[in-house]
Amino acid sequence: MLQAHSFLWHFLWVAPNVLLILLGVLMWRRNLQRQFPAFVAFAFLGAAEQLVLYAADLAPWVAAESFWRILWVCLLVEVVLKLSVIAEIFSHLCGSYSSIARLGKNVIRGVGVVLVFVAVGAASFAQRDNPYWLISGEHLLEQTIYLIESGVLLSIFLFAAYFHLAWSTKVFGISLGLAISACVHLATWAVMANDGLREQRNLLDFLNMATYQICVLLWLYYLLGPEKAPRASVVRLPEHNLEVLNHELERLIHQ
Amino acid sequence: MNLAIVLVTAAVLALSIILRLAVTRSLQARERTGLAATATIQAIDIEAFRNLINPAEDDYLRRRLPPAQFRVVRRERLRAMAAYVQVAARNALVLVSVGEIALVSDDPRIAGAAQRVVNDALLLRRNTTVALARIYLALAWPNSDFAAVRVVDRYEQLSGTAMLLGRLQNPAVPVRLSALQ
Numbered sequence: 097m098l099q100a101h102s103f104l105w106h107f108l109w110v111a112p113n114v115l116l117i118l119l120g121v122l123m124w125r126r127n128l129q130r131q132f133p134a135f136v137a138f139a140f141l142g143a144a145e146q147l148v149l150y151a152a153d154l155a156p157w158v159a160a161e162s163f164w165r166i167l168w169v170c171l172l173v174e175v176v177l178k179l180s181v182i183a184e185i186f187s188h189l190c191g192s193y194s195s196i197a198r199l200g201k202n203v204i205r206g207v208g209v210v211l212v213f214v215a216v217g218a219a220s221f222a223q224r225d226n227p228y229w230l231i232s233g234e235h236l237l238e239q240t241i242y243l244i245e246s247g248v249l250l251s252i253f254l255f256a257a258y259f260h261l262a263w264s265t266k267v268f269g270i271s272l273g274l275a276i277s278a279c280v281h282l283a284t285w286a287v288m289a290n291d292g293l294r295e296q297r298n299l300l301d302f303l304n305m306a307t308y309q310i311c312v313l314l315w316l317y318y319l320l321g322p323e324k325a326p327r328a329s330v331v332r333l334p335e336h337n338l339e340v341l342n343h344e345l346e347r348l349i350h351q
Numbered sequence: 352m353n354l355a356i357v358l359v360t361a362a363v364l365a366l367s368i369i370l371r372l373a374v375t376r377s378l379q380a381r382e383r384t385g386l387a388a389t390a391t392i393q394a395i396d397i398e399a400f401r402n403l404i405n406p407a408e409d410d411y412l413r414r415r416l417p418p419a420q421f422r423v424v425r426r427e428r429l430r431a432m433a434a435y436v437q438v439a440a441r442n443a444l445v446l447v448s449v450g451e452i453a454l455v456s457d458d459p460r461i462a463g464a465a466q467r468v469v470n471d472a473l474l475l476r477r478n479t480t481v482a483l484a485r486i487y488l489a490l491a492w493p494n495s496d497f498a499a500v501r502v503v504d505r506y507e508q509l510s511g512t513a514m515l516l517g518r519l520q521n522p523a524v525p526v527r528l529s530a531l532q
Contacts, residue, residue, distance in 0.1 A: 192466075195474040221354055243358065250365045253372045259473055260447045263376060272373050279366035286358030 098302050108305035109150050112312040113143035119316055128266075128319070134180035135270055139315075142177055145170040164230045171234065175241055181274065182248055188267040189256055200255055204248060211247040215240040218286075225291035235289035242282035249275040269318020273311035280307040392445050393438045400435045403428055413494075425493040433486045440479035446472040 097104055120139035123129060129136040152158045152166050190200040219236045226232040249271060256263060263271070284300040287293050293300060402408060409428075413421050446468055453465035489495050 193470060193473055195470040196477055199477055218354060218358065223354075239358070242362075246362060246365050250369060253369050257372050257375070259476055260444050260451075262451045268373075268376065272369070275369045276366065279362045279369065282365075283359045283362035286355045286362070290355035290358075292355045 098298055100298060100301070105302070105305075108302065108309055109146070112305070112309045113146045113150075115312050115316065116143035119312070119319060122320060132184060132266070132270070132319075134177070134184040138177040138181050142174060145173060161230065164228075164234060167234055168230070168237075171237060171241070178241075178245055178274070181270065182245070182252075185249075185267055185271050185274075186252060188264065189252065189261055193259075193261065196259060203255060204251060207251040208244065208248055211244045214247075215243040218243060219289075222289050223291045225289060225294075232289070235285060238285040239282065239289040242278050242285055246275065246278035246282050249278055265321065265323050266319050269315055272318070273314040276314070277307055277311040280304065392442050395435060395438055395442070400432070403432050403435070422493040426490055429486050429490050429493070433483060436479050436482050436486065440476055440483070443472040443476040443479065447476070 099105065116139045120136050120143070123132065123136050123139065149163075149167060149170055152163050158166075186200065186204060190197045193200075219240050222236055222239070224232040225235060252271065253275065255261075281304055284304050288297065288300060409425065412424055416424060450465045450468035450472060454462055454469065456462045456465065
């Protein structure tokens with residue numbers, strides 16, 4: 097069952113991408129492409145490229161070398177799409193907080209630059225898992241991309257938590273799905289790119305595909321569900337604390 | 352393979368942190384109003400804080416005390432400063448939560464005031480972070496100069512905007528933040 101070209105393998109490769117295209121269509125119909133243009137583009141193009149790869153894997157007339165070249169192109173397109181989605185997440189999260197938007201941008205940029213150096217360092221020290229550069233290079237590129245992606249997403253989550261920033265349900269769902277996918281893929285590609293678990297590669301592939309399936313379901317849940325907004329009418333600060341604060345405030349006003 | 356172990360550990364750690372933050376966020380979203388209601392705003396004696404960060408006071412102590420004793424006194428003053436700044440930082444977070452709930456108000460004046468409270472509170476939070484970093488650095492080098500005036504100024508500004516929000520939400524009770532409801 098956990099073998100390439102088994103029913104589960106076909107299902108896990110095709111189903112999440114069909115669902116992702118469906119999500120893109122539904123988002124378009126709800127006019128959400130105006131709010132999340134990068135994510136909608138990611139949904140359509142990311143899923144389309146995976147389906148192209150699936151077809152290339154099955155088609156007997158596509159040579160192995162051609163498959164790897166197609167994979168390289170798809171990966172590079174995916175990098176651009178994911179970076180756009182991360183930028184979109186950040187602009188939604190910090191856009192309404194003018195006082196820390198610039199700080200946030202600088203923090204994320206700084207983290208990004210550090211992560212690029214770390215990822216390049218990790219790639220240069222990695223043990224090549226395949227004599228063909230086209231294959232080992234692709235594995236290293238996957239490791240590099242997911243290292244940067246998971247690091248940047250982690251820093252966005254930490255930044256938001258530190259400042260108690262309010263996530264909208266949709267932005268939170270996109271970020272959570274992307275972050276889970278990035279962390280799991282980082283772990284699996286790190287093992288593969290460093291020549292680990294050579295006999296159990298299938299299991300790592302299945303782990304990647306199953307994680308992606310879960311992330312797509314998360315995106316469906318968060319992006320098509322209703323936005324949960326806090327109610328404005330039920331907040332009451334404790335009276336005794338406010339008395340103290342009022343005293344301080346009045347003293348400040350009159351000094 | 353060692354590198355793979357390091358990267359897998361990093362990935363697991365990152366995933367755990369993200370999932371923990373996600374669960375916390377979900378609980379907060381569900382109980383945001385409850386959290387804001389139970390959060391406490393602690394009073395800060397601004398005057399005492401101003402005295403603590405006044406460079407003239409430090410100069411006076413530096414002139415009057417032997418160097419070793421000055422360092423001891425200076426460290427005590429810095430620890431007291433840190434305690435004040437931490438309280439201001441916590442108050443800022445409480446006001447961020449309160450402001451965010453008020454942001455969804457139908458009244459544009461209340462929403463506008465809430466936006467100002469949130470922005471001022473976030474700026475204060477940022478300044479307190481920088482101030483704390485400088486205080487801890489100064490603890491290592493007590494002879495260095497330090498000024499946290501921006502924290503005080505920001506705290507006063509935040510107090511003003513928070514009060515305006517309270518007044519807008521309940522005009523019947525002027526100049527009372529407790530009108531937030």
